[in-house]
Amino acid sequence: MSCNCRRCRxxxxxxxxxxxxTKTVVNTxxxxxxxxxxxxxxxxxxxxxxxxxxxxxxVHEREVNEVxxxxxxxxxxxxxxxxxxxxxx
Numbered sequence: 001m002s003c004n005c006r007r008c009r010x011x012x013x014x015x016x017x018x019x020x021x022t023k024t025v026v027n028t029x030x031x032x033x034x035x036x037x038x039x040x041x042x043x044x045x046x047x048x049x050x051x052x053x054x055x056x057x058x059v060h061e062r063e064v065n066e067v068x069x070x071x072x073x074x075x076x077x078x079x080x081x082x083x084x085x086x087x088x089x
Contacts, residue, residue, distance in 0.1 A: 071086035 072083040073086045074080055074083040
């Protein structure tokens, strides 16, 4: 029920309504999933027989230059001096 008398109408005219900005609430739901990474390894055991054939060539000489490449796992810290061979986890 509302009052419709003069005093109520005057009071209603003096009332002020202030609306605040809408407050936004974000609800985040996190779902965890597992991804399995499989790194298969094949081990080949080689049984080798070395046949030593000796050949002689007077004044025969040759040089071979060889490059060996090594990979190391040093993690994510650039100042870390504890690197280890890459596949020896």
